Amino acid sequence: MNRLLRVELTRVLCRRAVLVLLAAAIVVPAVIGVARVLNTREPSAEEVARAEQLIAEERDTRWAKRELASCQKDPAEYFGGDVPEGDLEQACLEWIGLSLDNYLYVDRLELAEERDEGAGFAVVVVLAILMMLAGTTFAGHDWASGSVSNQLLFEPRRPLVWTAKGVVVTAVAGVFSAAVLTVYWLLLYAVVTARDAGLGDGVLLDCLQSGWRGAGVAAAAALAGYSLTMLFRSTVAALGVLLAASVAGGIVLAVLGVDPVWNPGLNIGAVIRDGMPYWTEGPCPNLDDGVTYGGDVCEVEKTLSLGRAVLFLGTMLVVFIAASLASFRRRDVP
Amino acid sequence: MSDLVIETTGLRKEFSSVRGEKRVAVSDLDLAVPAGGVHGFLGPNGSGKTTTIRMLLGLARPTRGTMRLFGQPVPEQLPHVIGRVGAVVESPKFSPNFSGRRNLQLLAGAIGAPSSVVDSAIETVKLGGREKDRYKGYSLGMKQRLAIAATLLKTPDLLILDEPTNGLDPSGIREIRETIRDLGESGVTVLLSSHILAEVQQVCTSATIIGNGRLLASGRVDDLLGAGTAYRVVVPDPAAAADVLARAELEVTPHEGTLHVEAERPEEITRALGEAGIWLTELTPLRADLESYFLRLTEGEQLGQGGQGGHDGHDNGAIA
Numbered sequence: 001m002n003r004l005l006r007v008e009l010t011r012v013l014c015r016r017a018v019l020v021l022l023a024a025a026i027v028v029p030a031v032i033g034v035a036r037v038l039n040t041r042e043p044s045a046e047e048v049a050r051a052e053q054l055i056a057e058e059r060d061t062r063w064a065k066r067e068l069a070s071c072q073k074d075p076a077e078y079f080g081g082d083v084p085e086g087d088l089e090q091a092c093l094e095w096i097g098l099s100l101d102n103y104l105y106v107d108r109l110e111l112a113e114e115r116d117e118g119a120g121f122a123v124v125v126v127l128a129i130l131m132m133l134a135g136t137t138f139a140g141h142d143w144a145s146g147s148v149s150n151q152l153l154f155e156p157r158r159p160l161v162w163t164a165k166g167v168v169v170t171a172v173a174g175v176f177s178a179a180v181l182t183v184y185w186l187l188l189y190a191v192v193t194a195r196d197a198g199l200g201d202g203v204l205l206d207c208l209q210s211g212w213r214g215a216g217v218a219a220a221a222a223l224a225g226y227s228l229t230m231l232f233r234s235t236v237a238a239l240g241v242l243l244a245a246s247v248a249g250g251i252v253l254a255v256l257g258v259d260p261v262w263n264p265g266l267n268i269g270a271v272i273r274d275g276m277p278y279w280t281e282g283p284c285p286n287l288d289d290g291v292t293y294g295g296d297v298c299e300v301e302k303t304l305s306l307g308r309a310v311l312f313l314g315t316m317l318v319v320f321i322a323a324s325l326a327s328f329r330r331r332d333v334p
Numbered sequence: 335m336s337d338l339v340i341e342t343t344g345l346r347k348e349f350s351s352v353r354g355e356k357r358v359a360v361s362d363l364d365l366a367v368p369a370g371g372v373h374g375f376l377g378p379n380g381s382g383k384t385t386t387i388r389m390l391l392g393l394a395r396p397t398r399g400t401m402r403l404f405g406q407p408v409p410e411q412l413p414h415v416i417g418r419v420g421a422v423v424e425s426p427k428f429s430p431n432f433s434g435r436r437n438l439q440l441l442a443g444a445i446g447a448p449s450s451v452v453d454s455a456i457e458t459v460k461l462g463g464r465e466k467d468r469y470k471g472y473s474l475g476m477k478q479r480l481a482i483a484a485t486l487l488k489t490p491d492l493l494i495l496d497e498p499t500n501g502l503d504p505s506g507i508r509e510i511r512e513t514i515r516d517l518g519e520s521g522v523t524v525l526l527s528s529h530i531l532a533e534v535q536q537v538c539t540s541a542t543i544i545g546n547g548r549l550l551a552s553g554r555v556d557d558l559l560g561a562g563t564a565y566r567v568v569v570p571d572p573a574a575a576a577d578v579l580a581r582a583e584l585e586v587t588p589h590e591g592t593l594h595v596e597a598e599r600p601e602e603i604t605r606a607l608g609e610a611g612i613w614l615t616e617l618t619p620l621r622a623d624l625e626s627y628f629l630r631l632t633e634g635e636q637l638g639q640g641g642q643g644g645h646d647g648h649d650n651g652a653i654a
Contacts (some may be wrong), residue, residue, distance in 0.1 A: 007443040016431055147437075149393050150484065153421050154444040156392045156412045332394040333425035 004155060004164035010256030012138055012168055021134045022176060027125045029184050030128070037191050040109035051103040059098055067096045090116045109192055111185070112200060115207045116273055122215030123184060124272050132172035132216040132242065138169055140235025149333045153220075162230060162328050166321075169226045174219030181211030187326070213306075214272050220317055227324035261304055270309035277303050338402070339523045340367035340390065341490050345399035346549070347385050361386040362399070365527055367542075372518035374534035374541030375527040382547035383527045385495055391421055403492070417445065420485025426477040430470035434461055434480045437469055442487050455483035460509070474501030482510065493517060496527040497553035511537050525612040556578065565603060567593040568616035575612050582606035585644055594620060 015210055043051075071092035075083045085141060086093040093099060114120040142148045142165075155161055170295070185207040228238040248268035253263055260266050260278050284298035312317055347360040360382040367373045377383045389395040390401055392409040403415045428437040438452045459479040464472070472480065478501055495514065499507045508645050514537050518524050528534055534541050535555060542552040545620055551558055567626045569575040571591055579586045584603065585596040598601050600617060607614060 003446050004444060007440050010443070011429075011440055014436065015429075016552065141429065145429050146425075147429050149423060150427045150441065152393060153391060153416070153423075153484075154441050154488075155408070155417075156416050218498060330395065332388070 001160065001164065003098035004160060008164045011174070012134075012172055014140060015141060017137045017141065018134050024214065025130045025176060025180055027178055028126050032126075033122055033184055033187060036109060036188070040107045042195065043106060047104060047273070048100070049183050051100055054103050055093075055098050055100070059249060061095070063098065066097060071095060076258060076261060098146070098183045101199055109195070111186065111192060111203045111207050114327050115203075120185070120188075120207065120210065121269075121272060123181065124217060125268075126209070127177045127180060127214065128218045128221040131177060132225035133239075134173060135169045136220035136229045136235045136238045139229035139293035141234045143229070144235070146334060152333060153259055155242050156287045157328050159193065159325060160317050162325055163232075166223060166226055168259070170219045170223045173214050173222030178212055178215035180320040181214055185211050196265070210274065213274070217268055217271055217313075220313065224317055224320050227320040231295060231320070231324040231327050232308050261302075262312070264313065266304060267309040267312050269312065270306060272306040273283070274306050276302055336368050338366050338425055338530050339369045339404060340365060341402040341405075342386070342390070343368075343400045345386065345389065345401060346397045347389060347394065348397045349384070350361055352374055360389070363544065363547065364510075366547070366552070367523065368540070370518070370521060370540040372514055372524040372526055372537050373481070374532055375525055376531065377544040377550075378529055380546050381529075383529075384496055384542065385547070386421055387421070387494055387525075391423065392416075393423065405535040409475055417488055419494065420488050420490035420494075422478075422481040422485060422498055423494075423496050424513060425500070426481035426652050428469045428477070428484075430468065430478065432469055432551060432611035432633070434469055434472065434483075435465040437463075437480065438465075438483060438487065441484055442536065442614075444588060445488060446609045447487050450488055451489075455486040458486055458513075458566040459483040468560070475503055475506045478502055478510070479506070483512070491522060493522055493524045495524065497529070498526070498562070499530075499533065501529075556645050563596060564600070564620040564621055565597060565600060566616070566618040567607075567613055567614065568592070569607065569614060571612065574610075575607055578606055578612060579603065592616075600629075 017116050059068070068089070071078045072088055075088060075092070078092065094101075132158055142151070151161060151323055168277065183202065189199075189207070225238060225242065228241060229235055230240050250263055250265060253260070260280055266278055279299050281297050282300040282302070284300075299302065314316050337647065342363055342365040343495065345360055345363040345365070346358070348356045348358050350356050356419065363382070363386060365386065366523060375383055375386075376637075385394060389396045390403065390408065392412045395409075397604060401413070404418060406412075406415050416588055424553060428434075429440075432440070435452065435456065438455060439449065440447070442452050456462055459482050461476065461479050461589060469477070469480070478498060482495070488653060493514075498514070499510050501509060511533065514524055518537075518539070526534065526538060526616045538555050540553065541555050543550045543558065566578075566589075567575065568591075572591060576588060576593055579593070579595055584606070587594040597604055600619075602616060
């Protein structure tokens, strides 16, 4: 087995298409990370000056003067009972929109937000897609060239051959993705620290754990792509099935009224984010007075747990593997 | 203990179409290849040669029947005997973007063969200088050489070669044939699948002929071709010679100014003519050519319609 693992590792690392995909798995997250860092940088003095100039110009308009005067004359009309103490003029200017925040949009780099809804989530999805492509192209190339039969002339134990290839594809995808995501989060952490933006307790560890779960998703995607390609014996067929499932699957589930908990995309999100909120139909909540509001059925928010998502995706993966392995064991090899 | 290297009994392979129609590729084939020498595996295209080989090597699953390699049942015991078998099945199949050397290294790595074996195999098939080029840039002849080099990575006791000279130039064909003959003489058993009778005649000591997946004939090549049973006789007066030979109870057929004479031994012809005072200008053994031989053997056969009912029950031996 060790010999086969070494051979397959060499095979996968010598394949140009796989190397291109691995390179893309570095470049794309790097581009996303750099874009996030640039988009969230502190505004320059010139940008601040320009914004202040615009505010000054706007303040000279008749409308702004009228609104400011009105606000200062009767602040309760504008602020209700919470009339600010101190600089009323500044408070009124902010109320009518003449503040730096409105003229100088600043997007802050926050790791927690990046992890749950920002670019961090996108990076994991990109990596998963690239690793799935690597898994399919690795197996598909062997079938397209017909070299599978040649390999079996040297090692006829088909389950062993399948397993060696699968282990290598999964390990390469998992280790590589974990490395990329670890570096990604550490670099973002370094940027946030350098900006002295402040971090919550354990946020970095949460981000890293999310990244490692994402690496697991990428490894599973590579294994799924590999398994399906070994089943269909064609990269195009495997990718076609995966594309159709990803595009049409959600639509079909929605049309059939199937609970979103069976949506693979939601489950992947739950793995990456350690649980994922979703909306579904359920009995309307009872309030303290015992009265049901809104009828019998309401849209209620639930959370898909990490454990359930892992169980669902794991079962799907096991089904793919079982079908692929059984097919490879029994079918004639061209 | 059987001295047969390859043995199949009642081997059958059916392919099913999408519509459920069955096509029989190999029908109850009994194949016996003795140890040592070069054994030809002859048959027209589509006769089931490659399918039989693929079943022997575990690439295709037989519908029924038994197979043995070195006395071991396959595919069950194939992992234990595959190290003694080198094979080229149909066209060479390697990763096109890897170099010839890289392809061989990967295969050698799977069996734990050292890199010196790769060097040796490359040298044997004369691929030196091009072994670092990408496989997809190779000519068909170079691809065939690489495939043969792959078989040599194992130092096999049995070599199964499926149309190994396809695409080779004349000098390449001669080199491969010499290599095959040398291997056969060195004790390696070679199963040479081919539809080229001349190739089998030149290289093989014995042969099996199949058509429509059925065994048609098996035995020594000379016996199969009927060498020595018919002669072309050239004499100054063919009519007089024909009378003499007919009186000697030999079967004579005039043919374009010459005579075709059926005789057990050539002495029967020379003695009869000599005693009549007729001196031979030429006496040549007649052998069947490829086309007529296959036409005769496969007469009445229709490709792809083999089956149990149509099996004519030829046994290993002479042609019917």
